Amino acid sequence: MSFRNLTIGAVAAAVVAASSAVTPAAAQEGIYVPLLTYRTGAFAGSGIPIADGMHDYLRMLNERDGGIGGVKLIIEECETGYDTTRGVECYESVRAKNPVVVNPYSTGITLQLIPRASVDQIPVLSMAYGLSAAADGEVFPWVFNPPVTYWDGASVFIKHVAEVEGGMENLEGKTIGLLHLDAPYGREPIPVLEALAVEHGFDLKLYPVAAQDMQNQGSVWLNVRRDRPDWIYLQGWGAMNPTAVREAVRNNFPIDRLVGVWWAGGDEDARAGGEQAAGYKSLNFHGAGADYKVIEDIITHVHDKGLSQFPRDRVGDNLYNRGIYNSMLVAEAIRTAQEVTGNKVVTGPDVRRGLESLNITEERLAELGMEGFAAPVEVTCKDHSGHHNVYVAQWDGTKWTRLTDWTSPMTEYVRPLIQEAAASYAAANPGWPTRSEVCDSE
């Protein structure tokens, strides 16, 4: 009995001590960049390469250049498991340490953080995910989603369909399916596809997949067989993507008419379909493969020193490169912030200004060792996305290859929709602050 009580007491004391030790670590000299990542749970398959890519690029900057502008980056990961509640907990725990920018890496978490960004003065960088309407910098001064939004992505998909079908007029009467994860992320492209369906006279079919049925898509694909859509746009994530590619192969769906959004473009996603998955397409806005100078640098400065957790032979995976691209934007935003404000150790508001003045030119990309890896990116105060070009990549059975040229989204069409959505967001939230932040890029 006494031993029992002792153990209980010890455990209870440990727990109490653990909970009371809730004091944020003392601020170190440096720029604190938290990464909200997920290496566990059902979405880990997509989350791991991205987490490693993000980490490795920033780490490389620390090792090679000693940080940015001579200031070391303090990189810290917080595990969200792609769960919104856990993500908010993570945000709370990093918020006390003065992060300069937050990468939520989940549309659900981004939605939660959008209203808080301006209050907490921490910019949110949701790179090519999150709320499409956040591209309107007038309404969302603290939220950024370069280089493209989901709505742009959907419009590029339609453009690609039209190109293959031989012109926009041939869309009339076609059936186009959207196979999407039943979550805010998956639903994001629906409004623009619906609008385009009305305009071009094609029939839009929605195939939602609930998170718990990600690996159990049998009935969804039966629906596909019934409706016989001509094209399918896949807005999936995690274990949903490989299963979808596999099911497409299984159900005799022409694989080159299955086009994934950029997040459905993981190497493992396509590989799951076997040889017959060759031909699967996905949108992309950066290069795949390891033949870039920046990746060589990462290998020398991070992998060779044993500082990376990512398997060496998978370096160059599409989603790993996505992580690198994301971190490049973060790093360039911090560098721009240093130039704009003159501060070396920048703060959240500084980086917000840096993001708004972000202008990564061809020359700059060459300096970064990213020639041919990415296209120039420019963000302005009004336009927080830039609606940049993307291209369609194709899986050749072993790797991603570039199928089309850089294609511009239907910006003239998408932009008004975005402004409308942003206005209605502000209207739905009475007391939404009107923009008072300074603008440097005008």
Next chain:
Amino acid sequence: MIYREAGQYKTSYAADMAVFPLRQDRIGIAVIIALAYSMAYFGTDFLLQAVLIPFLIFALAAIGLNLMVGYAGLLSLGTGGFMGVGAYACYKLMTAFPDVNVIVWVLMSGFFSAGIGVFFGLPSLRIKGFYLAVATLAAQFFLQWSFNRIPWLVNYNISGAIEAPLRTLFGTAIVGPTASANARYLVVLTLVIFLTWIASNIVHGRIGRQWMAIRDMDIAAELMGIKLLQAKLLSFAVSSYFCGVAGAMLVFFWLGGAEYNVFNINQSFLILFMVIIGGLGSLIGSFFGAALIFMMPIGLGIVLPAIFEPLGIRVGAETIEHLRFMILGALIIFFLIVEPHGLARLWQIAKQKLRVWPFPY
């Protein structure tokens, strides 16, 4: 020595049946409440926002579930769904009638989830035990699907998410992004204390005794004249009411917004853990359980790196996550083995010991 009841005579039936029969208990609870309120001024933002507010809200949800599982003996796995009903009802009410104070709507929203709870409680008369538990899963999945698929519930928001609009109390923002953690904490604390007081009165009164009779043996209770259907449905209703209010508070006082996935099955399980670990049929246990289950992962996230990093072992965020899962699992088993009646029983034992301390006989 201090915790001794000598000299306190109970001279009336009421005094004997009081919730806190000892003066020390009454003083203790007053001190705890006073301390809790003072935290609003002394606590850091992180402590309030990331620890205390969610702890209180989860404790309330655990109380709600405990009323059903611990007092009425009806196992439910649908807590997440019922919390969601409260949250979405509150959202609809507060956007439809923005002029009424948000606290009114938070308290009202519970009635909607009570109604839904009664509906899903109907099979409870015919089925019991694990069969009922699985039946409540139907509620969980159906409700979660509804939150996702009925755009009316989110006011046709294209992302399918709800955001907390700005709402004030006495001119101070208590809901919305600009509400300070202190203000929200004060509101949450007051509501939780108020609702705990109500719950305590329910379980100590006629209704609570009926539930306990049903829990201990429903046929015997029926023979004694308790109407099973009414009592069981009432327990569904009351339990769902508390869960619904907790759900509304979770979204509007803590998260600041939600998508349907916040109310997923894991939420239901988590609250069930709190109830079991805290102690079935104990209100104070619900608080203990919420504290342990909610705060332990946060604590581990801070303590584990502190332990390993000096040893030169790099612990990534994911390793901490794995260890958290393993430790949580191991602790659940550990606590069940050493004290199946939960932390509340440990508390009782401690109080017994304290009465004779320092001179035990």
Next chain:
Amino acid sequence: MNALYQIFVEPFVFMGEAPDLLLQTIWEGFVSGILYALIALGFVLIFKASGVFNFAQGIMVVFAALTLVGFHAMGIPAIIALILAIGVMFLLALTVERVVLRPLVNQPDIILFMATFGITYFLIGLGEFIFGGEPKVMIADELYLPRGRTDLDVAGGFVSIQHIDLAAAVIAIVMIAVLGVFFSKTRIGRALRAVADSHKAALSVGISLNQIWVIVWFAAGIVALVTGIMWGARSDVSFALQIIALKALPVLILGGFTSIPGAIVGGLIIGIGEKIGEFYWGPLVGGGIETWLAYVIALLFLMFRPQGLFGEKIIERV
């Protein structure tokens, strides 16, 4: 009126119009029903012998499959990896019995139920800690599982049958038969049934409860391994599979917690019912009803048979 037409006429008309799709739907339902039944079987084995509602069955499926793939990734031949994985499941059964079940003898059901939650969390953490979170590809070829498919021409369309699904059905049926023989004909099987009937009576005739528990958990572990291989070969082995295991719960309440044939029949009813419901009626409400339809089907059955289709009749006494 239009709504009534859509609910009661249109789906049936469509079934008649496209018999190939109807057959395909039933086949898909049949296959997922078999797989649900396999998961449910693991639950039933343990519930029958120890009265424990083993929530950890889902994670055991993932854990078993991960162990197999993990051993193979270390360069061990598939067959030996399979044997090693079986060994790991035995160790797991032994540990669970020693660490969890034995100290909790005689506790209320809900406590044991909670303890299996503890096991679930522990195994999730341990599994990801050892094997990492990425989805793994099941070593289907190395285990001589067939691949490819056959398309049967039916009424102008085709019904596509995956060979792996056929194999899953055959293996499941064989496994159920083996378990049936094991339960009814062997010494251990009889002991298991004795324990299921009454712990006390079984103890008094010299049956070791602890030993029986190890055996049933081990048997459930093997069922989990087979389930994991089958599910894994159809999609990937990832922790998302654990969520699918929840689908086995309506199967259980439909079939009864204690009946092996109940698990099979329940699995098939749920599998086929939810696929047909989703395919023909789902679009009326926006689809995705598969997540809860299974529970509603099960609830409807429960209204008439509270102990499930094959469950033992509960006789209550005061």
